[in-house]
Amino acid sequence: MTLNTQRGSHSPLRRRASTPVPRPGVPGAPGVSCHPQLEQRASEPGARAGAARGSWSSESSGSSGAWEPLYRVVLLGDPGVGKTSLVSLFAGVQERDVLEQHGEAAYERTLCVDGEETTLLVMDTWEPEHQCLQVGNAYVIVYSVTDRGSFESASELRIQLRRARQPEDIPIILVGNKSDLVRSREVSVEEGRACAAVFGCKFIETSAALQHNVAELFEGVVRQLRLRRGGKEPRARPAPQHRRKESLTKRARRFLDRLVARNSSKVALKFRSKSCHDLSVP
Numbered sequence: 001m002t003l004n005t006q007r008g009s010h011s012p013l014r015r016r017a018s019t020p021v022p023r024p025g026v027p028g029a030p031g032v033s034c035h036p037q038l039e040q041r042a043s044e045p046g047a048r049a050g051a052a053r054g055s056w057s058s059e060s061s062g063s064s065g066a067w068e069p070l071y072r073v074v075l076l077g078d079p080g081v082g083k084t085s086l087v088s089l090f091a092g093v094q095e096r097d098v099l100e101q102h103g104e105a106a107y108e109r110t111l112c113v114d115g116e117e118t119t120l121l122v123m124d125t126w127e128p129e130h131q132c133l134q135v136g137n138a139y140v141i142v143y144s145v146t147d148r149g150s151f152e153s154a155s156e157l158r159i160q161l162r163r164a165r166q167p168e169d170i171p172i173i174l175v176g177n178k179s180d181l182v183r184s185r186e187v188s189v190e191e192g193r194a195c196a197a198v199f200g201c202k203f204i205e206t207s208a209a210l211q212h213n214v215a216e217l218f219e220g221v222v223r224q225l226r227l228r229r230g231g232k233e234p235r236a237r238p239a240p241q242h243r244r245k246e247s248l249t250k251r252a253r254r255f256l257d258r259l260v261a262r263n264s265s266k267v268a269l270k271f272r273s274k275s276c277h278d279l280s281v282p
C-alpha cells in the first residue's frame, strides 16, 4: 500500500498534484500563500482550522472554491530516523513541491479520510528548539526502532512539547520507524506503546522503506485532529495546574531513567495502554 497509488476503495488518498508553491503576500490572491507564517502561533482549539486556502488551490482541486481547513503537522525527531522519508511518502514527491520557510520544508496535501477531505501542511523540521514547538496543530515525534538514543530523544521532545504547549490538547503521535529492520531492532513495540501511554499520546510503528503504516499514520493524524475539532473534544484537558504539570514531568523523567537503566522491557510491561495504538479514538 502506498500513499501515491491506488489503495482500492479504502480511504483513498488523493494528492493535489503540482500544488503551486505559494508566495508571501495578500491572502486569497491568486498564486498567493494563505499559510500562516511560522512565527504565528497555532490557533487555539476551536479555531485551529488554521489558514484558509486561496483560489489557486480550489482550482487544482476542482472544488467550488470553498475554503477548507488546513492543519500544520510538525515532524520532530533525531537526525536519520526517517522523517524526510515519511514526509516524502506523504507528499508523493518525485519533484519536491517544497515550501521553504525558515529552514523547514513543508508539503501540502489533501487527504480524503472517512469520506471527508482535510488538508495537511506537513513540516519536516530539524531544529526542535526552533519555533516548531509553537506552530503545529499536531505533532509526529519519530524515533527509529533501531536506535535507542532516538527513542530517548523522542521522550525528551515529548516533555519539551508538553512544556511549550501545556494548556492545549493537541494531537501527538509517537512513531517508531524502520520496523522492517528486524535484526537491528533496539526498541520493542511494547516499549514504544508504553512510552506513548505514559506520555498520553498515540503510537504507531511504521516502515518508510516498506511503506508500511505510513498512510495509516497520516490518516490517524487527520482523525486525531477531527476528534478535537471545534473545541468539542469531550476529553479536553482540564485547566492547567502547576502541580499536575510537575507531577507528569517527574513521571516522564522517572520513566526515562528506568529505560536507560536497561530494565526497559520489564518496565514497559507495567505501562499498558488500551488505546494508544488506535489512532481513530481519543
Ligand SMILES: Nc1nc2c(ncn2[C@@H]2O[C@H](COP(=O)(O)OP(=O)(O)OP(=O)(O)O)[C@@H](O)[C@H]2O)c(=O)[nH]1
Binding pocket: 077, 078, 079, 080, 081, 082, 083, 084, 085, 086, 126, 177, 178, 179, 180, 181, 206, 207, 208, 209, 210
Ligand atoms: N530500512 C529503513 N530505512 C529507512 C527507513 N526510513 C528511512 N530510512 C533510511 O534512513 C536514512 C535516514 O532517513 P531520512 O528520511 O533522511 O531521516 P531524517 O530523520 O529525515 O534525517 P535528517 O534529515 O538528518 O533529520 C535514509 O538512508 C533512509 O533511506 C525505514 O523505514 N526503513
